[in-house]
Amino acid sequence: MKKSVLLIASSLLVATSFAQKKELKEIKKAIEKDNFSEAERLLESNKRVALSTKKSTAEYYYLKGELGIKKALAGKNVATSLKEASEALAEARKIEKKTPAELESLTANVARLAADKGQEYYQKNDFKNAAIAFEQVYRFSPKDTLFLYNAAEYATQAKENEMALQFFLELKDLKYDGAETLYTAKNKETGLVEKSVDKNTRDMKMKTGNYTNPSQEKVPSKKGEIIRKIAYLYVEQGNKEEALKAFAFARKNYPKDPELIIQEANVHYQLGDHAKFESLMREAADLQPENPYVQYNIGVMSLQQGKPAEARKFFQKTLKLAPDNADAALNYAFTYTEEANGLVDQMNALGNTAEDIKRYNELKDNKDNLFRLAAESLNEYVKNNAKNPNKEVLENLKNIYLAINDIENYKRIKNILDKK
Known part of the structure; x- marks a missing residue:
């Protein structure tokens, strides 16, 4: 009796495994044919079965990521597609660290697309989508932390404070410094100065003949600014306790930063502590006597x-x-x-x-x-x-x-x- 139960269970596992492989192949085929609506339908209808094993779960999320990338490259809801792709790939990598080879080249392409789209949104003053696009550059290419910083800045400009706070906190956890040399070149077609953290990337752009005015610029550390922004965003949320904690951390690391002192003073003013406000302002005045504010x-x-x-x-x-x-x-x-x-x-x-x-x-x-x-x-x-x-x-x-x-x-x- 036990043997037949085991046999039935074993048969079910084989059948499920076979079904998983078959369905995942169908999803893959739909993606390769750029049949995005069919791929989305299959992903949704087969989600429960696909997520039943570790291996098929990784495959499922890689396929979902590939679909998002393909949609973005095809210009379909680019900002949303980029976000869906990066989130799906992040889920897949939690299970299986190695990204399939075919996805590696796609990832490089989509990172470039995200950067271009982010710039395009920025030029249109669409700061929210610029933030989403630049975040995805970082998600697809984690070495490019500058893009996460840009995403945080644009989210702030868009008044998307929750998004901005999340990005700035992540930058703080990453111990992002931001002090670097940027290699610049002017795009002849757009007239925009494009910046690269890598000299070889800039030099390759110059070789295409589409760029002029190669140069470089030194960027100072952004650590103090990131802490200031975190505190400011907590203040905007009404979370003054967390804001003061952020300032305490910042002052410990940057005790002579007058801008930091002024921001902290403003929080104390909002809390009704006018004596502390004045004390900090006088401290800032000693450090920055030429500041009219x-x-x-x-x-x-x-x-x-x-x-x-x-x-x-x-x-x-x-x-x-x-x-x-x-x-x-x-x-x-x-x-x-x-x-x-x-x-x-x-x-x-x-x-x-x-x-x-x-x-x-x-x-x-x-x-x-x-x-x-x-x-x-x-x-x-x-x-x-x-x-x-x-x-x-x-x-x-x-x-x-x-x-x-x-x-x-x-x-x-x-x-x-x-x-x-």
Whole structure:
């Protein structure tokens, strides 16, 4: 009785194996004939049987990968087909590391296609599909990690933050540095400068006669930038805890990177920790004193803490570095008008005695002087940006002149506004 059970089981295995081979051959035949819809139908209908053994599972995924490659090469839903192919081949390699010889040459072709398509999508500002295509270059040719980095960058531009984060985290795990020499040549047909990590590849392009202007460029390390992007993407997700962990890791490796410090400061600001924000901004200012963004933000923090005189210094520095910064000009003037408005409260609290009237006149003179200082600072901004004066600056300046009853200058500024 046991023998017959074993015999039946053995027969079933042989039959299943035979069926697997037969069906896989049919799929292969459909792919070779470019009958993609039939190949897709057969892959789907035979999936359960094909995945029943380790060997046939590898064959099944290799065939699925080959179908995706062929579809991509034929121009059928290229971005999607490339992704399907790389994912299928990745599944196959988990089981059987050695890629079939016929697929090796196809893989090289499709990597080139993915690179071309990625560039094409990029030129059309289709950053999402550019990211998908460049990711596939890396999947088909893992030595080309630059393409994974490009995929992460374009995913960020497309606001595909989850995709971008996945790519940047993978680059971090790969310890991708990005510091390298790129070999460039200009494509005569497209006019685009194409970059290769390999000098021989560039030289082969030059030999075709289709390229000009061979050159090379040094690319600095991207490690710090990758960590910054990871932290930024966590912030975008609202995952500030992971963002701060990413910054802690980055600061350990790049303690003197001012851009990193600024980004971390911004996270603390979003968390409501203004003291930490200011502390980090001051640290960044020491490292990068010529950065107007840093100077401006320290000024804003000082203003919020009720230190107008200190804020003024930082807004002055900002305007010296960036004369067109309207926000710095407005806040600089605000330090004076806010102080002047504080004197108005004191003036209104006085009585009618001779001493009160004397004090009132003193405070009024001080108030008007502060308004004049505010007007001078905004006038300086208008003078430095005469070709394109900021409307908000002009409105504030007009109101200040009205407040101090300087009608001549009020009309002058109103006239400029009316022409805008």
